[in-house]
Amino acid sequence: MGAYSKPVVLRRTLLSAAANLAVAAISRSTAARASPAQEHRLTVRAGAASLVGKSRPQTSVWTYDGSIPGPLVRVRQGESVRIVVHNKLDQDTTVHWHGIRLPIAMDGVPGISQPPIRPGQSFTYAFTPPDAGTFWYHPHANSLEQLGRGLAGAVIVEEPEPPRVDRELVWMVMDWRLGADAQIAPGFGNRMEAAMAGRIGNTVTINGVIPGDEYVRAGERVRIRLINATLARIMALRFEGHRPTVVAVDGQPCEPHEPADGRLLLGPAMRSDIVLDLQGEPGHRYAVIDDFYEGLEYTLTQLAYDTMAPARSPHVGQTARLPHNPLPDPDLPSAEPRELVLQGGMMGGMGSMRGMGRATWAINGMSMTGDGHAGMPPLAILRTGRSYVLKIRNDTAWWHPMHLHGHSFRVLRRNGETVPNSVWSDTVLLAPKDVVDVAFVADNPGDWMLHCHVTDHQTAGLMAVLRID
Numbered sequence: 001m002g003a004y005s006k007p008v009v010l011r012r013t014l015l016s017a018a019a020n021l022a023v024a025a026i027s028r029s030t031a032a033r034a035s036p037a038q039e040h041r042l043t044v045r046a047g048a049a050s051l052v053g054k055s056r057p058q059t060s061v062w063t064y065d066g067s068i069p070g071p072l073v074r075v076r077q078g079e080s081v082r083i084v085v086h087n088k089l090d091q092d093t094t095v096h097w098h099g100i101r102l103p104i105a106m107d108g109v110p111g112i113s114q115p116p117i118r119p120g121q122s123f124t125y126a127f128t129p130p131d132a133g134t135f136w137y138h139p140h141a142n143s144l145e146q147l148g149r150g151l152a153g154a155v156i157v158e159e160p161e162p163p164r165v166d167r168e169l170v171w172m173v174m175d176w177r178l179g180a181d182a183q184i185a186p187g188f189g190n191r192m193e194a195a196m197a198g199r200i201g202n203t204v205t206i207n208g209v210i211p212g213d214e215y216v217r218a219g220e221r222v223r224i225r226l227i228n229a230t231l232a233r234i235m236a237l238r239f240e241g242h243r244p245t246v247v248a249v250d251g252q253p254c255e256p257h258e259p260a261d262g263r264l265l266l267g268p269a270m271r272s273d274i275v276l277d278l279q280g281e282p283g284h285r286y287a288v289i290d291d292f293y294e295g296l297e298y299t300l301t302q303l304a305y306d307t308m309a310p311a312r313s314p315h316v317g318q319t320a321r322l323p324h325n326p327l328p329d330p331d332l333p334s335a336e337p338r339e340l341v342l343q344g345g346m347m348g349g350m351g352s353m354r355g356m357g358r359a360t361w362a363i364n365g366m367s368m369t370g371d372g373h374a375g376m377p378p379l380a381i382l383r384t385g386r387s388y389v390l391k392i393r394n395d396t397a398w399w400h401p402m403h404l405h406g407h408s409f410r411v412l413r414r415n416g417e418t419v420p421n422s423v424w425s426d427t428v429l430l431a432p433k434d435v436v437d438v439a440f441v442a443d444n445p446g447d448w449m450l451h452c453h454v455t456d457h458q459t460a461g462l463m464a465v466l467r468i469d
């Protein structure tokens with residue numbers, strides 16, 4: 001496992017000779033440890049973190065191994081990994097490996113794929129990630145509170161031949177609702193919020209701290225792995241003075257492209273790998289701005305250029321393309337259509353909520369609440385090996401990042417228009433009234449959750465099970 005704050009140096013062009021030696025030594029020892037069945041241990045426990053700076057009080061949080069975010073799990077594509085999770089919370093938990101195509105028994109949904117990990121108990125997750133990419137892990141038990149109190153970490157599955165960049169950064173974004181005392185505000189599961197945009201916080205962190213400047217050097221090429229690990233916050237990032245190239249979406253490689261209008265949209269649970277050529281002026285600062293919510297735009301961080309003369313990176317200007325992952329291509333002519341209609345929520349601002357009993361949201365009139373539990377009837381039964389096109393129709397006035405476990409799907413069309421750049425995802429963001437077609441091969445048998453990743457929406461009914469038989 002690794003750290004987030006230390007950038008991972010992949011090429012030595014920009015380092016001093018002494019640093020080169022140190023890095024070489026570290027990477028050799030990492031390689032030596034990366035034998036088949038790497039074993040990691042993760043302890044889930046309460047802790048404290050300096051989210052808002054060393055001069056302010058620490059925040060009481062729930063952690064993996066005492067750190068926010070949890071340890072970075074770094075594995076190689078196609079190599080097996082074992083992670084022993086020990087629960088020291090006083091409530092049940094599980095770990096879900098978001099976006100990784102793994103067997104159902106390792107999916108971390110309590111009551112469906114495994115019994116919950118009771119306080120004091122352990123569970124061993126063992127799987128072999130087939131795809132390289134940027135993934136993450138989080139609980140699937142009491143999700144709203146456990147994720148909201150800090151339980152999340154990144155998983156990087158390395159390509160055998162990573163694309164050539166000078167440095168790699170991981171930006172794990174989390175969002176907190178803190179009081180003046182820097183403590184997490186109570187009120188998880190507020191019904192009004194659940195019927196609207198969900199629990200959006202007032203403090204955004206990158207890798208567990210309110211971001212200061214990101215120090216860069218002119219002339220470098222960096223890869224940034226962005227992970228939105230918030231409960232509910234949608235982000236639209238603009239890189240002032242820069243032109244990011246998206247090379248992967250939700251861990252899966254795509255045609256390298258610039259985001260539409262230069263705004264990188266990232267809903268909860270979504271990831272984006274970007275390649276950034278740092279062509280700014282030495283000594284200058286450039287803001288990275290999130291302007292998703294009208295009137296609430298803020299500067300997430302700043303790219304702060306060193307005053308050194310530009311580096312002459314050999315990688316800048318090359319096409320940055322990631323190697324393909326072994327995804328099964330859906331057979332579109334024979335694919336069976338299925339329709340999923342997202343329903344509920346507060347109608348147009350102050351309107352009334354639809355009468356749906358305890359649940360606020362539904363898919364095709366069915367509401368599964370909480371985190372997934374035994375006895376949930378499946379919304380649809382799919383046949384192993386067949387291709388399906390899911391038409392997801394957002395009949396609500398709200399945004400929803402819709403996530404399917406155990407598979408990645410090809411995003412075909414949005415509102416009837418072809419989605420360019422061969423985008424595969426595990427979480428697709430729907431604007432109000434959007435209709436999105438996605439296609440996939442149901443090649444992984446099991447009962448798989450399909451839910452909105454705005455956690456309040458999930459737990460208030462925007463969730464279903466797809467059974468693959």
Ligand code: C2O
Binds near residue numbers: 096
């Ligand atoms: Cu990150 Cu059920 O999902």
Ligand code: CU
Binds near residue numbers: 097403
């Ligand atoms: Cu998932």
Ligand code: CU
Binds near residue numbers: 453
């Ligand atoms: Cu939603």
